[in-house]
Amino acid sequence: MVDRRAFFKKLIPSKEESSPLYLRPPYFNDLNTFEKECINCEEKSCAFACPEKIIVIEAKGTPILNFNKSGCTFCQECAIACKKNVLTIENEKAINAVFLINKDKCMAHNKSICFSCKEPCIEDAILFEGLFNPIIDINRCNACGFCYNRCPSNAIEFIIKEAE
Ligand code: SF4
Ligand code: SF4
Ligand code: SF4
Structure with missing residues (x-):
């Protein structure tokens, strides 16, 4: 059984949090690698590969999810397309949201x-x-x-x- 109080406490960003929290594509290992690797990724191939067209590139150049028109089928296409190993199919198919x-x-x-x-x-x-x-x-x-x-x-x- 999940301890709901502990679970939600963990989700609340700390006051020292400087950068905004983004909703990321699945198959990541470490949320920090989006800022480290994606800004310099020229292809942005994850966004082009997504059949649902839910991956968009935000102003700094990193991929975020937009659920306004569709959702994620966990098809793996974004992870297969990513050549910098920010997304890989070996990673759990998790999206960082509750x-x-x-x-x-x-x-x-x-x-x-x-x-x-x-x-x-x-x-x-x-x-x-x-x-x-x-x-x-x-x-x-x-x-x-x-x-x-x-x-x-x-x-x-x-x-x-x-x-x-
Ligand atoms: S393809 Fe990979 S490295 Fe490039 S923007 Fe997408 S997740 Fe980042
Ligand atoms: S798993 Fe498939 S549907 Fe989900 S974000 Fe990646 S490419 Fe798009
Ligand atoms: S409740 Fe969760 S699993 Fe069901 S459609 Fe909504 S986001 Fe997807």
Whole structure:
């Protein structure tokens, strides 16, 4: 059983944190290598390889994920394309985020019937109490992001995890 208090405490960035936290593509070993290697990567081949077009290059030149239109299928294409070993298929297929449902915004937490987030979740990580009160099971959710753009009330949110 995950100790939820300890788990979320670990996710809160420290006050000394100087650079912003970014949502990174999967298959990384060390979050710090994005800043070290990607800025000088001329090809940015991870972004071109992604069939879902969810990898975008931010202003400094490092890849970040954008779930506004789609999610990650963990197809490995970004890792295969990366020649600097920032992403490799040997690494766990993790995305550095924890997803949750904002109960104030969620219609199913406010007496309306809505299952929009449940259908795209192939991990079956969104658990309802009957017709209402959905929560995301953090032990099942793989942070793929497919539920994110499906919520009509923008109630799906995520917390970005900092480097270990
Ligand atoms: S291909 Fe690899 S090194 Fe280049 S931007 Fe993408 S993750 Fe970084
Ligand atoms: S695993 Fe596939 S879908 Fe996911 S970010 Fe990489 S290329 Fe895109
Ligand atoms: S981010 Fe989590 S809850 Fe949302 S679709 Fe993916 S696995 Fe399911």
